[in-house]
Amino acid sequence: MSANETPPTRTKGAANLRARVRAEMTEEIKTVARQHLATDGANLSLRAVARDLGMVSSAVYRYYASRDDLLTALIIDAYNAIGEAAERAAAEKAAPLDKWLAAGHAARDWALANPHEWALIYGSPVPGYQAPQDTVIPATRVLLLLGAILTEAYTAGVLAPREPLAGLFAEELEPIAASVLPDLPVRVVADAITAFIQMGGAISAELFGQLNKSIEEDRRGFFEYQLRTLARTAGLEEKP
Amino acid sequence: MSANETPPTRTKGAANLRARVRAEMTEEIKTVARQHLATDGANLSLRAVARDLGMVSSAVYRYYASRDDLLTALIIDAYNAIGEAAERAAAEKAAPLDKWLAAGHAARDWALANPHEWALIYGSPVPGYQAPQDTVIPATRVLLLLGAILTEAYTAGVLAPREPLAGLFAEELEPIAASVLPDLPVRVVADAITAFIQMGGAISAELFGQLNKSIEEDRRGFFEYQLRTLARTAGLEEKP
């Protein structure tokens, strides 16, 4: 209630030394936890993390109130990491379809490099875990990117005309479309969501071993085939 | 009971009574474990299951060598359950597109009714768990069903002609296509796999809460929209 807490602006020197040490410690715990994620999956052991840091388990609780809090931090980081990877890749291209493909491949590459973090955010939810509100905005970055690419193509007039949508779900998407851009067809929003979902499905299937014994070598090519199919469905045509 | 000259190989009566009790017990453990799956997810507690059955944890090990063995049994059951649900639904229809839609909706309905079993088979892999060979055949039932529907449409000549595939992955799929049917285009196999993957992606996205705040009411309609899109991509056209 009172405004007596120390503002981080004024104190300097030794004062924010402790704060800096604390921030470093907080980050280091995350780093080690991320490594443990690779072996233990979502049920990582706080005690093991503490052991690796040369501290006792209860000390970790000074930095994260619970194991779930630590998981939340990792989840937010993962959402931001894959979102940023996709955004960067897309920003390097000019044509909408090129952006689309670049974003998809960047997401897949990130997932292949960080499979357990991918599982954390796009796999089955951790049993007792309830995602807090902080995660929802980072969680939408990739979806928003796909939507932005389609919207850009639409406003540029290079998006192939699509049949309008029918169905109740289309009405539900109406306000979303309107909030992005007045007169944006719901079809664009629906296609962005569909593409996001199925892009994720394709990556998950590859990562979770569902296409074993079918495609072993050219999984990247198969993924691109799916990416292009999704693009065509959304109205992004190939350049002639 | 007259257990006169019981041959050493084929004892009946009291002999297989014990076996029957054992089979019942084995099944009962699975039933209770399935219930616990709903609350604990993949990391269900063997001890809790045992408690619910009025027995001690070590007794369960008479029936399942390890927790992973119990999980395997549940996984196989789940694969078979969703496979059978989809097959039954498809068998009730005549036209390929109707079979396609029925199979998809049946799979989704089953997933909505058994979300944790869905997560077990199509979600992120359980950390230490390695799926044994017994699971691979049940795991392919839904995929095979989609492939069968497309193949049936192809042999009936009602599958719209598709562009041939290009890419290394297409060559990898060649032997699979040949093993199903001589001269079956790889495109059909690729489309079946794609549809299977993205159907699963759509269900997972809905189940794992990825389309929160966008479509809340008519998720079935949105799913059907995706189903029809996948069908069209695979060459299953609407009846005029």
Place this chain on the structure above:
DNA sequence: CCATAACGAGAGCACTGCTCTTGCATCTGC
């Protein structure tokens, strides 16, 4: 300068999967 707040260590609670031993009931070969 000294009260306060942050901190790490350690013990402890209730829980987990799993192993091993023990005693008992049931089945089975002679």
Place this chain on the structure above:
DNA sequence: GCAGATGCAAGAGCAGTGCTCTCGTTATGG
């Protein structure tokens, strides 16, 4: 018909878990 083999459940025990609480220590800031 009985003695021995076998199936089974219980219990103790091990090593591990998340989390809480208490206890000295140490750095911070009024």
